[in-house]
Amino acid sequence: MVDVVNKKDVSVRFMSGDKACAEGALMAGCNFFAGYPITPATEVAEHMSQRLPATGGIYIQMEDEIASMAAILGASWGGAKSMTATSGPGFSLMMENLGLGIVTETPCVIVDVQRGGPSTGLPTLVSQSDMMQAKWGSHGDYEVIALAPQSPQECFDLTVKAFEYSEQYRLPVFVMMDEVVGHMTEKVEIPSPDSVKPYPRRYTKLPPGEYMPYRPQEDLVPEIVSAGQGYAVHVTGLTHNEKGYPEISAKAQENMVQRLTDKIKKNVKKIVLLEEENLEDAEIVVVSYGISARTAQYPIEKAREEGMKVGFVRLLTVWPFPEEYIDNLAKRIKAFVVPEINLGQIGREVERCAHGQAKVLGITHPGGGLHFPEKVLETIRSAAQ
Amino acid sequence: MRQEIRISGxxxxxxxxxxxxxxxxxxxxDSKNATFTQSYGPEARGGSCSAQVIISTEKISYPVLIAPDVLITMSQAAYNTFYSGLKPGGILIYDSVLVKPAKNDSSQQFxxxxxxSIAGELGKEIIANIVMLGYLVKVAGVVSPNAMQEAIVSSVPAALCExxxxxxxxGLSYSSPN
Amino acid sequence: MSEENMMTENETQEPSVHPMDSWLRQDRLPHIWCSGCGIGPAFSTTISAMKESGYTQEQFAIVSGIGCSSRAAGYLKIDSFHTTHGRAIPYATGLKLAKPDMKVFLFAGDGDLFSIGGNHFIHAARKNMDLTVICINNFIYGMTGGQFSPGTPLGAISSTSPYGNEDSPFNFPHLADAAGAVYVARWTTAHVRQLKKSLVRAFQKKGFSFIEIISPCPTVYGRRNKFPLGIQMMKNLHETSIINHNAKGSELDIQIGKPIVIGNFIDRERETFLERQAAFQERVNKWLKEKKGETGD
Incomplete structure (x- = not known):
């Protein structure tokens, strides 16, 4: 198990994934939540509306998800650690200001508790069909970080991690939950508050005049300031230079967009969290994430009992995608099997990165329920042939 | 061991x-693992309603019911909807006033x-669910009596704890007359 | 003296001492606004009002959306946020709540605030969010070349209403009043003295304050609607506008050929979003005391 959060002096709770996510945010120092009710993410907002005011933070219910996303960006520039939570229809509305968050390099966390789409779709039923929207939902070229929990415990852990990444790499980070994980209630171990140290904002030590809001550090991430610190900072959604001033040219565009993607791409190894099982002699590797990775466990065990050499890779970080890692695996195995509750979004990524060196069998399903273990087992069997 | 319980009404x-x-x-x-899920949305407001609990000493990988070992029904409609899913050899627990089952599988225990009525005797019909939890522990085990009592105490309003x-x-001490 | 020498001499001179210099990002000038545009006087009047408001430069933050007016955020030397089209109000809401001691205000156009951003406007006014909203109403989408907006009068010609605008415009002060703003005024760029006083009052006011500034856009509105020069429209606004502080909201419609009613219409008290926080926190503390940290899981 990837040790995402160092836990000591834990308190054991019996909690839903949505609530655990909210608790994780609080543990990470979140002090601002703006949201709009939507099934199946509402419980995140409900829990925040109770807990944030009790911990000195601010909960605000906005008029829609567009406003929620705008508000968390504004709050972040006011120095807050901010978050919103939504599901498909709201996620679509957030894509506009997501782009603003990306281009202005604003730390914040967006939780998407995925339900069946397109449109209103299946409000109360599971899917994982927003995975590509998380990657490509806003216009323009950019890279994101998206984490996928498979249990309420991981909703807690990965939300803490999401805040850490958002501060470290200065961008909005996604927690890609789903209806089943969000609504299920399980044991959640919550560490004592003093055992988790919130990742500090990367405030500059330079004085006003010398500070450049978009001048990258060695890891390609620039230092930040917040409003009211006397820097007279200018933040714009227009293509801008290191000073933050608009510069409408191909050159400025190249400098800015290239660095925004490089700051993630060149740090992939530090960002990617994954779990591996039985890869040494594997001929078939099941690659999955979130709830589908969890439901694949049982059929994988059955397949091994039947004598098949099945390895397992669970992506806790789905974006950035571990391209090199999959490429290397593809060189030495026969086939990948990719179960997911959509029509093959991450399966296509695996296929892209396998470069034809191993075949890729998707186990796809448009949402509304979990995979039947038997179906996963059948696909593993056919991959072995 | 994995145990699946559906509670319906x-x-x-x-x-x-x-x-x-x-x-x-x-x-x-009881320091085991459990996954609790419930029906959501308009279908959860009125009409049949169901809660699912999986209990295991090991990690629970598949988080929804495959076939329940124990089915509790507190309404006829819920019985009609969910009885067919009860596993052969499974346990059915029902409210004898509200549900009239048609027994058709001798491998199952009813x-x-x-x-x-018992809750009514205590002055609050609404706590029939807690009576039922006592009886669940008595006839099906699933959790220890102490654990269930502790969980009740920590989940109900303090004023209604006693x-x-x-x-x-x-519920725990109830013996069926027949 | 050769031209070269003159330049050298200019460069060695003391920096200019225009009273607004320290409030402007000089390295961003010249600005993009057309000659004859009303945004310039509206902008400089806003700076004058900021200086008189009692707040320091560091205490101000400007948030804007997209459009000609919204470019103001890029020229003011304060914390400045040039956000997405229509979303300046919710962005400013987040900023204000995270920095309640700052004076957060908006400077945006009629299209930005009332078309794409209309929903945000009425909800922020309803909540009496502590923001000052300055709306430059030039009757048109200027930056995209002159399409009709929710501020365009009925019958006016624009690039997308070549036969005359078929839609009635919003009456912005009336809307702000109905939605719950505690301060509502309308002035024109031909009334800068009154406008400055009104802006100072708005900056000092707690809660949601709104000022509409009627402003000429000769380039894409005026030239299609009988005011090809900014000065012509300024003159017209100066001569025909009627000051009536007591006008009812319903009397503030803007129609072609009729005088525009201007004034300080609303100045009232209503508990603001931030003021409610104190009582709210008391309820939270009471709840915490009773429940002793119960977290509701």
């Missing part, structure tokens, strides 16, 4: 709370309790 009977308390008893007070413990004990 109609909206307002405290079905969801029963599932929550059972899962909490297993995880926090247990009944007039939980609503009454709920009483309801739990009535």
């Amino acid at each position: 109609f909206g307002g009977q405290g079905i969801i709370l029963m599932g929550y308390i059972t899962g909490k008893a297993a995880t926090i007070y 247990f009944s309790i007039p939980s609503k 009454l709920n413990i009483e309801a739990f004990k009535r």
